[in-house]
Amino acid sequence: MQDRCPKVIRPSDKEDGVFLDFAVVGSRVLVVDDAAELRRVIGTALKHAGYDVQTAENGRRALELCKLRDPDVILVDIDMPMVHGQAFVNAYRALPTANAKIIVMSGHAAESEARTMACDFGLSKPFSMDEVIAAVRYLTSSTPVNVSL
Numbered sequence: 001m002q003d004r005c006p007k008v009i010r011p012s013d014k015e016d017g018v019f020l021d022f023a024v025v026g027s028r029v030l031v032v033d034d035a036a037e038l039r040r041v042i043g044t045a046l047k048h049a050g051y052d053v054q055t056a057e058n059g060r061r062a063l064e065l066c067k068l069r070d071p072d073v074i075l076v077d078i079d080m081p082m083v084h085g086q087a088f089v090n091a092y093r094a095l096p097t098a099n100a101k102i103i104v105m106s107g108h109a110a111e112s113e114a115r116t117m118a119c120d121f122g123l124s125k126p127f128s129m130d131e132v133i134a135a136v137r138y139l140t141s142s143t144p145v146n147v148s149l
Helices: 034-048 059-068 083-093 112-114 127-142
Strands: 028-033 050-054 073-075 101-106 121-124
Touching: 028 034, 028 059, 034 050, 034 083, 034 127, 050 059, 059 083, 073 083, 073 127, 083 101, 101 112, 101 127, 112 121, 121 127
Parallel strands: 028 050, 028 073, 073 101, 101 121
Antiparallel strands: none
16 A cells, blocks of 8 residues: 655655655545547646546546545546536535545636535636645645635
8 A cells, every 4th residue: 555645745846857846745636638639748747746636527537536645635626528527526425435625627717616516726727736726735835825826
């Protein structure tokens, strides 16, 4: 069984020449979006920041992955085919192992949607990868992180 205790990177530590700035390395993140390119870009950015990333193209696949291994953070698009983001969040929360923090990604008012869905954070599209990393870091770090970019 894999150790669930993430490695904490200090400001003096580097990986690939990039400061990781207190990132909780090894935290598991699931990116759920029907846009393949966005999944790839977010996944790559989070991997470079030290996170263990999985991706899913829809809510149905995301639920399958969550049943196998519960992530620490889920980034989920609201407007997806097959299983809508809200339906995914409801189904995920019904799982007995559901403990992940949830970040809602939306082209609309993501912060408002996140509050309505009782999620932990909202990112309005378009967003930068710095904003994505800051949001995930905020939810995975025990160290205070400035999320205003």
